[in-house]
Amino acid sequence: MACGTGGFLTCSIEHLRNQVKTAEDRDILQKSIRGIEKKPFPHLLCTTNLMLHGFDLPAVRRDNLLSKPYADWGKNDRVDIILMNPPFGGVEEDGTETNFPSKFRTKETADLFLALIIKMMKDGGRCAVVLPDGTLFGEGVKTRIKEELMEKCNLHTIVRLPNGVFNPYTSIKTNLLFFDKGTPTKDVWYYEHPYPEGYKSYNKSKPITVKEFDAEKAWWNNREENQYAWKVSAEEIKERGYNLDIKNPHQEADTLGTPEEILEQYRTTENKISSIQDEIIKVLTEALS
Numbered sequence: 001m002a003c004g005t006g007g008f009l010t011c012s013i014e015h016l017r018n019q020v021k022t023a024e025d026r027d028i029l030q031k032s033i034r035g036i037e038k039k040p041f042p043h044l045l046c047t048t049n050l051m052l053h054g055f056d057l058p059a060v061r062r063d064n065l066l067s068k069p070y071a072d073w074g075k076n077d078r079v080d081i082i083l084m085n086p087p088f089g090g091v092e093e094d095g096t097e098t099n100f101p102s103k104f105r106t107k108e109t110a111d112l113f114l115a116l117i118i119k120m121m122k123d124g125g126r127c128a129v130v131l132p133d134g135t136l137f138g139e140g141v142k143t144r145i146k147e148e149l150m151e152k153c154n155l156h157t158i159v160r161l162p163n164g165v166f167n168p169y170t171s172i173k174t175n176l177l178f179f180d181k182g183t184p185t186k187d188v189w190y191y192e193h194p195y196p197e198g199y200k201s202y203n204k205s206k207p208i209t210v211k212e213f214d215a216e217k218a219w220w221n222n223r224e225e226n227q228y229a230w231k232v233s234a235e236e237i238k239e240r241g242y243n244l245d246i247k248n249p250h251q252e253a254d255t256l257g258t259p260e261e262i263l264e265q266y267r268t269t270e271n272k273i274s275s276i277q278d279e280i281i282k283v284l285t286e287a288l289s
Contacts (some may be wrong), residue, residue, distance in 0.1 A: 002038065013055075034059040038062070038064040064096075066135075067096060078121060078125070086113040096112070098248075106140075115148065118181070143242045157176075158179075158182065158189070158191075161208075168204060188232050192248045228248070
């Protein structure tokens with residue numbers, strides 16, 4: 001779904017490449033990797049990308065899954081694994097939202113895709129999806145989708161990515177959500193991905209790298225709280241109105257002070273600026289005279 005130029009699909013192929021030993025294995029791999037893309041140019045690039053990775057007939061369909069009625073997705077349509085990076089801030093055409101139940105109706109692309117992902121996963125199926133911060137703290141339809149997610153799936157991990165991961169295309173802060181379908185969420189583990197030493201952001205010349213995630217991989221199967229990792233119960237999240245935007249309790253919070261303290265700081269700064277301006281005027285006046 002929304003596979004773009006096929007980056008996730010080709011990474012999956014490379015990950016499985018060493019397991020392909022026979023012609024039968026190759027056929028199974030080619031039948032297992034599927035993608036769907038709405039826009040014609042990314043669809044063409046994705047098809048070409050898979051061909052360059054050894055696929056004879058890439059299973060990449062040009063379609064918009066959001067245009068199919070939600071109720072029409074049956075058991076035969078469900079899949080084992082979904083990897084996805086839906087468009088952020090995208091808005092669907094008028095009427096697309098009516099394909100979904102009233103509680104999920106919105107024009108925001110990422111929200112509709114998240115609702116559809118939950119529907120399309122098999123019991124026991126796994127998903128990893130990239131979503132913006134707005135999904136975590138958003139209300140209304142977003143709250144109802146998160147409630148559905150936590151009731152039908154085990155949202156076991158959220159990796160909070162730092163700013164700039166998708167620079168220069170967008171500065172929106174993002175998260176990696178990992179969940180399995182079939183059992184409700186009991187606890188959510190958070191992991192705050194740090195910048196490499198010496199970095200303050202990412203850009204084209206200094207992008208995020210796979211190697212940086214070695215820390216998460218080492219932590220994944222032996223989870224303990226540390227300066228980057230913490231656990232929150234589903235009950236606490238429900239009490240928060242399904243607000244998943246939970247900050248790292250091991251990091252010092254920014255303290256802005258009370259409104260009175262902030263106002264006093266503002267007045268002090270304003271007085272300093274005024275004093276400096278007076279001094280500049282005095283110096284200039286003396287120089288001109």
